[in-house]
Amino acid sequence: MKNKKILFGALAVIILAAIIGYNYIYQDHRDIQSEKPAFTIKATDFIKDFQENETEATTKYLNKTVQIEGTLSSVDGNTIVVENVIFFALSENETPPSLDQVDNVIQVKARCIGYDNLLEEVKLDQASVQ
Numbered sequence: 001m002k003n004k005k006i007l008f009g010a011l012a013v014i015i016l017a018a019i020i021g022y023n024y025i026y027q028d029h030r031d032i033q034s035e036k037p038a039f040t041i042k043a044t045d046f047i048k049d050f051q052e053n054e055t056e057a058t059t060k061y062l063n064k065t066v067q068i069e070g071t072l073s074s075v076d077g078n079t080i081v082v083e084n085v086i087f088f089a090l091s092e093n094e095t096p097p098s099l100d101q102v103d104n105v106i107q108v109k110a111r112c113i114g115y116d117n118l119l120e121e122v123k124l125d126q127a128s129v130q
Helices: 002-025 041-050 053-062
Strands: 037-040 063-076 080-084 084-090 106-116 121-129
Touching: 037 121, 041 053, 041 063, 041 084, 041 121, 053 063, 053 106
Parallel strands: 037 063, 084 121
Antiparallel strands: 063 080, 063 106, 080 084, 106 121
16 A cells, blocks of 8 residues: 555656656747847947856846847848847848848847857847847
8 A cells, every 4th residue: 555655656746747847848939029128238238248247147138038239240141140249040030131231220139048258249049120
C-alpha cells in the first residue's frame, strides 16, 4: 500500500513537470507590434546604456519591448541597422525600409534580445518600423 502511494506521488510529479515544461516551451508568441513599448528612447542613449554598464542595461531592457529612434545605417534583406550598432531582425510580415531611407531618422519597435560585447552591437528581434 505504501509503495503504491509513493508510485502515485512520483507519477503525479512527473506529469505535472511535463505539463509545466510543455507550456513553458510552447508558450504563445508575443505580438510586439501591438504591445505598448516599455521604453521609448533615442538610439544614442540606448547604446550608451549598454556601453557604460552592460549588466544593468541587460537587466533593464532584456526581453522588453523598446521603441528606438535613430539614424538608419543600412538595410540588408530582412535586417536593418540603426546608428551602426543596433541590429534589428524585422518581423516576418514587416516590409524593410527602402534604401532611400538610409541616413534618415526612423523609429523602430522591437524586443531586445541582448548585447554582443564582442561586436559591440545591441540585438533586437520582431522589429517593425513605425
